[in-house]
Amino acid sequence: MNLETRLRETMDRHAPSLAPREMPSGTASRVYRRRAVAIATTAALTTALVAGVAGLYRYLSGGPAIRPAAEQTVARPSTTEPGVTYAGPAPFAHLAPGEWPTVEVGGVERPYVDRESGAELDKTVVASGYVEGTAWTMTAFAVHGSGTCGELFLGETGDYGGVRFCSDGGEPGQMDLRIAGTSFGLGPLTAYTGVISDAVDRVVFELADGSRKAADLLQAPPGLDARSFVLFVPRDAAGRVVALDADGALVASEPLCVDSPAQLEQVTSCGNGLSTTFSAVSS
């Protein structure tokens, strides 16, 4: 008998039986878990690779095509503050006079937080959503000397501009209701934002046509004492915004100060709480 044959026989003799064996319980779940980990790892690596390539492309091409125009900011405007040039048409450009924009709350995967202006500020997202399909984000934060502030930005990366408003340090006057009205450039979209004091229970918009609309109040992040609100209104909304206490008594009121939509390619802001207007430009 040659060595190969003898070797085969030896291995056959020592190898265990080849009879089918039942799969132990728990094996299937281990397989599924392992597969899930493999898929997650692959997805993470792919995302990192794509992000790396995108970052490299942006670096090599000299920076992003669109950026918030923090450097275009003009602090403490008086009544109406012109913005700067936009790059393209906004998705909300079709809004007709008197037409209320369609607003959704939530659903924004990555709410935009402006880091170019006040990078040191601890900005907290208090609300986000979509208006006419365009993402919007509200943040709240404290600014030394200006009290509680908020920022409203439009666009996934703030590319349609925004506005900052504060509870203190703006125009003198009553402090219970500080508002900022903003008309966004390439579409007749108008928003009113603001902060209210503890004395205020409700914020209601009383329009010139006799209609009333209450604004949802956004809870202040921990450490801040002023709540904020945002309401997107028709382009030609006129009237006033009133702050009411728990008994329905008037605490303060401010006129809706945006008297006409911003000029094409401009952003305008107004109001007793206005701090800063942000626009966006194409580089």
Added chain:
Amino acid sequence: MTGSLSSGRLGELYERHVPRAVALATLVGGDAHAAEDVAHEAFIRSAGRLSGLRDPSAFDAYLRQTVVNLCRARARRAAIERRYVRWIAQREPDMPPSRAEDQDVLWRALRELPHRQRAAVVLRYYEDQSEEQVADTMRCSPRAVNALVSRAMATLRARIQNEEGIT
């Protein structure tokens, strides 16, 4: 065979492939008890990547490759453990083989082959794979497989000649 396997399909795969994997692990690794664990772990790894295989019908080959790799890793760990125990105890290293194993010169000689030589011999003569298939499983060239098998056979032949006096 599809990428998304139900528990039932996994069970069928297990019944069909794992017994052979246990046998392969026993012969390559030389430890019947550890072979069960190796085959089970190899199955989980292979089935976990089944959807990523370009050719799902190659599951058998992929499982075989995983078994050989796991045996090699286990052999490495065992060698380290043996060295450590030897260093601690300052005595003879390995447990003596059982009486039955002691009588089977060829089996003992096979177990004492270096891991790669043993794996090549088992794949070649137990799994009946060609040199190209063995090379694919062991991720080396067919010439390397030929060299490994030749050296292993020479060693085995010499051991038998020494201990049994036959050619």
